[in-house]
Amino acid sequence: MKILYVTTVSGTMDFFPEHIKMLLQEGHSVEIATSCSVKPINPLYNELGCKVYDIPFSRSPFSADNLKAYKMLKHLVEAECYDIVHTHTPNASMIARLACRNVRKKGTKVIYTAHGFHFFKGAPLKNWLMYYPVEKFCARYTDVLITINKEDYELAQKKIHAKKVCYVPGVGIDLEAIKSVQANRNDIRKAIGVPEDCLLLLSIGELNVNKNHQVVLKAFAELSNKNTHYAIAGIGDQKDNLLNLAKELGVESRFHLLGYRADALNLYRVADVFVFPSFREGLSVSMMEAMASGLPIICSKIRGNVDLVQNEKGGLYFSPGDVKTLLDPLEKMIDDEKSRKQFGLYNMIAIERFGLQKILGNIKEIYK
Secondary structure, three states: OEEEEEEEEHHHHHHOHHHHHHHHHOOOEEEEEEEOOOOOOOHHHHHOOOEEEEOOOOOOOOOOHHHHHHHHHHHHHHHHOOOEEEEEOHHHHHHHHHHOHHHHOOOOEEEEEEOOOOOOOOOOHHHHHHHHHHHHHHHHHOOEEEEOOHHHHHHHHHHOOOOOEEEOOOOOEOHHHHHOOOOOHHHHHHHOOOOOOOEEEEEEOOOOOOOOHHHHHHHHHOOOOOOEEEEEEEOOOOHHHHHHHHHHHOOHHHEEEEEOOOOHHHHHHHOOEEEEOOOOOOOOHHHHHHHHOOOOEEEEOOOOHHHHOOEOOOEEEEOOOOHHHHHHHHHHHHHOHHHHHHHHHHHHHHHHHHEHHHHHHHHHHHHO
């Protein structure tokens, strides 16, 4: 089959190398349509022989670039006669489904993977007013809607009437690769400026408002154990705000912004606790990797996170908007080494069902 992968921005394709390899090994041809304006696409896709179309999708639904993207994508799908168009991320997926209206009548199947609806339990009213009607409308042009967490799956079955709704728990993580990581704890800690004998809290994710790192900083500043450090791997527009907040709280010497890290799997090995404070997630890859690396988790009690972590077994929950509900789990985890080890071991077993090979098997079945 001839398949087109569609994402709003090229960075999203970093989650799919193994998916594309699997499709190519199955004898399919794969092309990619995405915006490469911010970041060039991973060169691996060129090495795999995937043709890449630079389409000017915007993350903002109000950008005029989206009209241009619609016209370009519509021309592409009508000219290339794809068997499957598999689209990801909200804006590109809205545009893709509208652009494929005519080709669906000729046999093209449209698959949309929703990596976390913007409308969910507890979401702002504006999200429901803006995104829910669009998704409900576009569902009529969707042959398969793939949801990656249980809350979205239940909502899609009841309210969003795509031709078929499936549940596939995430993009999958390479469990064998994670288990095989060998990292020198002392060397890596020294390289990132963290003392060898401290307790290290780690977060990985973009530095934006949704990732909510500021709530961790505020709770971190109140910890009784001052031999604790907090590190975040990621880039984003909240960098200066986080640095200023750390300075205001007097913890700048124990707070570390590591920037973008290609060696995230090594960082898990040198941390003691993984903290994941987001307001909204679909199903976090970084938290899955942390679990597979044997780390205990402290995470916000939100959709997706509760699919992964069992409270009091693999980690502890807190309310993402409340510093006080985070401080207690942090103190408990820091003071109880035995629980940290037990939680970590539990997570290594619990994460098995989210392994890459199981997820690829699910995708193969959907493509049949």
